[in-house]
Amino acid sequence: MKLTIIGAGDAFGSGGNFNTCFHLQANKINLLIDCGATSLVGLKKQHLEPADLDYILISHLHGDHFGGLPFIILDFTRKKRTKALTIIGPPSIEAKTLLLLDVLYPDLIDKIDRNLLEFIEFESNQKQDLHDFKLQTFEVIHSPPSFPNALKLFIDDKIIAFSGDTEWTNNLIPLADEADLLICECNGFKTIGKGHLNYQTIIKNQHLLNAKQIILNHLGDEALENQDFFEIPIAKEGLEIDL
Ligand SMILES: [Zn+2]
Ligand SMILES: [Zn+2]
Numbered sequence: 001m002k003l004t005i006i007g008a009g010d011a012f013g014s015g016g017n018f019n020t021c022f023h024l025q026a027n028k029i030n031l032l033i034d035c036g037a038t039s040l041v042g043l044k045k046q047h048l049e050p051a052d053l054d055y056i057l058i059s060h061l062h063g064d065h066f067g068g069l070p071f072i073i074l075d076f077t078r079k080k081r082t083k084a085l086t087i088i089g090p091p092s093i094e095a096k097t098l099l100l101l102d103v104l105y106p107d108l109i110d111k112i113d114r115n116l117l118e119f120i121e122f123e124s125n126q127k128q129d130l131h132d133f134k135l136q137t138f139e140v141i142h143s144p145p146s147f148p149n150a151l152k153l154f155i156d157d158k159i160i161a162f163s164g165d166t167e168w169t170n171n172l173i174p175l176a177d178e179a180d181l182l183i184c185e186c187n188g189f190k191t192i193g194k195g196h197l198n199y200q201t202i203i204k205n206q207h208l209l210n211a212k213q214i215i216l217n218h219l220g221d222e223a224l225e226n227q228d229f230f231e232i233p234i235a236k237e238g239l240e241i242d243l
Pocket of ligand 2: 060062065142146
């Protein structure tokens with residue numbers, strides 16, 4: 001199984017990084033974890049084919065995490081897609097995505113094969129079997145209207161955990177438990193920002209995060225300016241992690 005980092009950045013393009021997006025190539029399927037506004041460009045930069053995606057998982061409804069969906073759907077018009085894409089996200093993911101699509105590309109929805117586009121909504125603190133993998137969701141602390149969740153995937157024989165955007169919450173402890181990889185947001189260095197983690201908080205609580213490997217993403221300017229002090233690896237675009 002291979003995880004490729006497509007977008008490691010925050011909403012502000014800090015450091016010139018793309019919005020959050022991770023590509024996972026598993027035994028039988030390909031999926032994205034989050035699909036920020038820049039994700040189609042990011043995928044093509046890594047020479048990955050959008051039509052090969054089977055699933056896109058969305059942690060919460062902010063543009064740097066789901067704003068790339070209209071472009072992925074626009075890519076359907078290249079006619080390369082032969083299999084369904086299932087988008088899995090919090091409540092209203094379908095309505096919000098179709099609204100966004102209508103704003104950006106009016107009439108596009110009428111031009112694509114709706115049999116190729118499916119939506120599944122999840123609730124927080126739920127574990128569901130999606131046939132190709134199991135998905136567990138954890139409520140986290142971030143802007144409530146965005147329905148913020150951390151995601152834990154049980155796929156093939158691996159566990160991948162993703163914090164989404166959040167400040168410290170004890171829900172990160174079961175999220176990380178026994179994960180082969182924890183991708184954890186780290187927006188700041190020492191300043192406590194509402195709804196976000198900083199590096200010093202992560203270091204203070206690192207002993208509680210029982211994951212085999214941790215990488216930090218979503219670094220803002222303060223975190224990037226202090227990245228030389230980091231003792232936990234930082235997500236870099238283009239990096240491939242074998243799991
Ligand atoms: Zn974000
Ligand atoms: Zn957010």
